[in-house]
Amino acid sequence: MSAAAAIVSSAPEPAGTSLEDDGIDLTGLDRNGLRAVDWLLSPARRFPALPSAVADVMAVANTREANFREVDRVVRTDPVLAARVLSVANSPLYRPPAPITSLRMALMRLGWSILREVLLQAVAEAHLFRGGPRREVNAVRLHSIAIAHVHRHVAQVLGFDTEHAFVCGLLHDLGRPALLTALAASDAPPLDPTQRDLVIRALHPMIGARTSRAWQLPDVVARVCLDHHRSDDGGAALSQGGVSSVALCEALVASEGYASEPVCSAEQAATLLARVQLPPHELESLRSTALVLCREAS
Ligand SMILES: [Fe+2]
Numbered sequence: 001m002s003a004a005a006a007i008v009s010s011a012p013e014p015a016g017t018s019l020e021d022d023g024i025d026l027t028g029l030d031r032n033g034l035r036a037v038d039w040l041l042s043p044a045r046r047f048p049a050l051p052s053a054v055a056d057v058m059a060v061a062n063t064r065e066a067n068f069r070e071v072d073r074v075v076r077t078d079p080v081l082a083a084r085v086l087s088v089a090n091s092p093l094y095r096p097p098a099p100i101t102s103l104r105m106a107l108m109r110l111g112w113s114i115l116r117e118v119l120l121q122a123v124a125e126a127h128l129f130r131g132g133p134r135r136e137v138n139a140v141r142l143h144s145i146a147i148a149h150v151h152r153h154v155a156q157v158l159g160f161d162t163e164h165a166f167v168c169g170l171l172h173d174l175g176r177p178a179l180l181t182a183l184a185a186s187d188a189p190p191l192d193p194t195q196r197d198l199v200i201r202a203l204h205p206m207i208g209a210r211t212s213r214a215w216q217l218p219d220v221v222a223r224v225c226l227d228h229h230r231s232d233d234g235g236a237a238l239s240q241g242g243v244s245s246v247a248l249c250e251a252l253v254a255s256e257g258y259a260s261e262p263v264c265s266a267e268q269a270a271t272l273l274a275r276v277q278l279p280p281h282e283l284e285s286l287r288s289t290a291l292v293l294c295r296e297a298s
Pocket residue numbers: 143147172173250261
């Protein structure tokens with residue numbers, strides 16, 4: 001019997017479970033919420049397989065040198081992705097001086113390192129942030145894109161390993177769309193919106209990490225998924241002053257009202273930002289760039 005099943009089958013619910021030992025906060029969950037946790041974590045539950053388009057783009061984006069023929073092949077086989085690549089390349093985030101109308105033009109104007117990001121953002125928008133309840137999944141999409149760009153900037157400024165910064169920001173909340181979709185299924189336990197949000201808040205780091213591992217994404221992505229709400233040293237994949245770098249980005253955007261998750265209060269954000277120990281003018285510069293990137297992503 002799983003930890004959540006143990007809770008669901010006994011009344012009143014005992015405090016302290018192995019889930020809580022794993023850092024999963026079950027605070028506020030009622031019997032329906034706990035039953036949903038149990039259902040979601042049952043060994044028989046399958047989350048979606050990695051879409052082949054995402055696997056292809058991840059493989060292409062992982063190469064250091066542009067192979068235009070290979071990029072063209074991957075994008076050409078997926079009309080949804082092809083359309084999305086051009087709309088992302090023309091978005092305010094990349095500010096092309098003139099409209100980009102072809103993949104080759106995108107490569108020439110933006111360069112390979114930026115086109116890799118465009119491809120990753122486009123494929124995530126086309127194939128990962130979809131399904132489930134549209135409004136909520138769209139909110140996760142916008143939040144994830146904003147964090148991806150802010151995280152890349154933060155990594156550059158603070159000297160983190162920038163190689164995976166963008167993709168880690170983009171996929172840190174991977175568990176959210178997976179859980180939103182699972183809980184919208186016809187066989188899912190019924191939940192009111194408050195309980196559903198609490199369940200997703202509790203489980204999305206673990207589900208994101210499991211999904212990332214199952215998809216064989218770079219190991220750092222799974223660690224960021226798992227640790228991005230932790231503000232201690234434990235396991236933070238990329239950290240500054242012991243603060244997970246994605247948690248830092250969440251704090252930067254939360255203080256400007258761009259957080260999609262009610263996990264970072266203004267007080268928590270202030271505490272996290274203080275622990276990074278940046279001089280005030282550098283923190284202010286980081287904050288204002290984050291705000292611009294959030295506006296451009298939304
Ligand atoms: Fe987030």
